[in-house]
Amino acid sequence: xxGGMPPPPPEGTSSSSEPPDATDDDSEAGDLEEVxxxxxVPVGEEIILDENDPPPETDDDGDSVLDDGSCxxxxxxxxxxxxxxxxxxxxxxxxxxxxxxxxxxxxxxxPELLATGGGDDTAFLWxxxxxxxxHRLEGHADSVSSLGFxxxxxLLATGGxxxxxxxxxxxxxxxVVALEGPTQGIGWxxxxxxxxxxxxxxxxxxxxxxxxxxxTVMQIFSAHSSSVxxxxxxxxxxxxxxxxxxxxxxxxxxxxxxxxxxxxxxSMQEPLPISCLAAHPxxxxxxxxxxxxxxxxxxxxxGRLLAQLSAHEASIESVGFCDCLQLAAxxxxxxxxxxxxxxxxxxxxxxxxxxxxxxxxWLRDAPLLLTCSTARELRLWDARTGNCLQTLIGHHDAVLxxxxxxxxxxxxxxxxxxxxxxxxxxxxxxxxxx
Numbered sequence: 231x232x233g234g235m236p237p238p239p240p241e242g243t244s245s246s247s248e249p250p251d252a253t254d255d256d257s258e259a260g261d262l263e264e265v266x267x268x269x270x271v272p273v274g275e276e277i278i279l280d281e282n283d284p285p286p287e288t289d290d291d292g293d294s295v296l297d298d299g300s301c302x303x304x305x306x307x308x309x310x311x312x313x314x315x316x317x318x319x320x321x322x323x324x325x326x327x328x329x330x331x332x333x334x335x336x337x338x339x340x341p342e343l344l345a346t347g348g349g350d351d352t353a354f355l356w357x358x359x360x361x362x363x364x365h366r367l368e369g370h371a372d373s374v375s376s377l378g379f380x381x382x383x384x385l386l387a388t389g390g391x392x393x394x395x396x397x398x399x400x401x402x403x404x405x406v407v408a409l410e411g412p413t414q415g416i417g418w419x420x421x422x423x424x425x426x427x428x429x430x431x432x433x434x435x436x437x438x439x440x441x442x443x444x445x446t447v448m449q450i451f452s453a454h455s456s457s458v459x460x461x462x463x464x465x466x467x468x469x470x471x472x473x474x475x476x477x478x479x480x481x482x483x484x485x486x487x488x489x490x491x492x493x494x495x496x497s498m499q500e501p502l503p504i505s506c507l508a509a510h511p512x513x514x515x516x517x518x519x520x521x522x523x524x525x526x527x528x529x530x531x532x533g534r535l536l537a538q539l540s541a542h543e544a545s546i547e548s549v550g551f552c553d554c555l556q557l558a559a560x561x562x563x564x565x566x567x568x569x570x571x572x573x574x575x576x577x578x579x580x581x582x583x584x585x586x587x588x589x590x591x592w593l594r595d596a597p598l599l600l601t602c603s604t605a606r607e608l609r610l611w612d613a614r615t616g617n618c619l620q621t622l623i624g625h626h627d628a629v630l631x632x633x634x635x636x637x638x639x640x641x642x643x644x645x646x647x648x649x650x651x652x653x654x655x656x657x658x659x660x661x662x663x664x
Contacts, residue, residue: 477501
């Protein structure tokens with residue numbers, strides 16, 4: 231890729247096998263001083279912003295957030311009959327799939343490699359810049375719903391709605407192992423950041439942890455009563471967090487397979503399905519959203535609720551933390567991207583899209599984030615001002631997923647869509663033609 235981003239401004243019980251030990255670092259609190267104060271906030275404080283509270287008309291510098299019209303008004307309803315986009319801003323189309331592309335992933339260790347998975351029960355390995363896939367990965371009996379590369383880039387995991395998790399060689403495309411355990415569809419897969427340990431969540435109300443490449447079961451996490459829709463390692467790999475359609479988020483001890491803490495969306499009497507989950511990249515806090523549009527911030531070590539944030543009018547589909555500023559973001563089917571100040575829990579910006587937002591992604595070491603939506607768009611935002619820096623079009627249907635690749639020449643984005651294609655893009659914070 232040419233012309234990259236400029237430097238950003240100053241991220242049950244079972245066997246006794248253990249995941250890789252997290253690095254003990256007494257200076258951890260000083261690694262990101264601006265966010266370290268999260269641990270000191272008053273526990274249980276709620277900041278409720280009801281739907282009658284409008285977003286600020288100016289940002290902290292006094293500049294209007296309404297200048298480009300992107301952060302005000304109501305989300306425009308998409309037409310039932312979509313016209314082809316007027317332009318195609320993508321760098322490359324990947325057209326091997328015959329059904330919607332549900333999952334994409336970039337190899338962090340080798341960013342020239344990426345993978346796609348779709349409703350045709352197939353995954354593909356690609357090299358950036360090449361029109362044909364490197365390898366076709368077959369074996370799933372239903373849609374490939376999730377993908378992920380191992381930390382060292384040697385392995386690719388695919389999860390399918392057939393209930394299987396398969397692990398492949400990222401170099402040759404050969405099947406390394408078909409993992410056993412789950413009995414229903416796989417919703418997500420997640421690798422440990424420092425070792426060949428894989429997590430996956432299933433519609434059968436369980437999550438599983440395996441050691442690779444052997445494929446041995448390290449732990450079964452069984453306490454949910456419905457589909458385990460989201461999950462991740464958190465607190466530098468010291469714990470596992472899972473979220474479920476049963477309305478609970480559970481923080482687990484991965485060695486013992488026991489639940490340390492349980493939080494609820496809604497109430498115990500009327501729980502609400504969890505619709506998204508994200509852990510902070512370096513600190514023991516996490517966010518989760520629900521189908522009612524409510525967002526909660528909690529502490530992974532003590533399980534305490536730190537804040538409840540309300541600004542959405544529909545299901546929150548994606549959440550995430552900025553790794554360089556005290557900011558977080560949420561995005562939902564109401565077309566809103568909400569940027570939150572973690573020092574005050576105040577809503578800093580509300581940015582509108584002409585369709586539901588499916589996913590958000592913070593860029594590494596920058597106060598910038600990307601969104602993809604049912605409006606067939608990819609947008610780049612400055613979280614400090616709330617301004618939309620760039621809108622990229624080209625997909626013919628809803629954009630369902632995305633990932634970011636970081637190369638020596640800059641960044642690129644890969645997206646998957648209902649239009650059966652994946653596309654590569656080069657976002658530019660200076661705008662088109664810069």
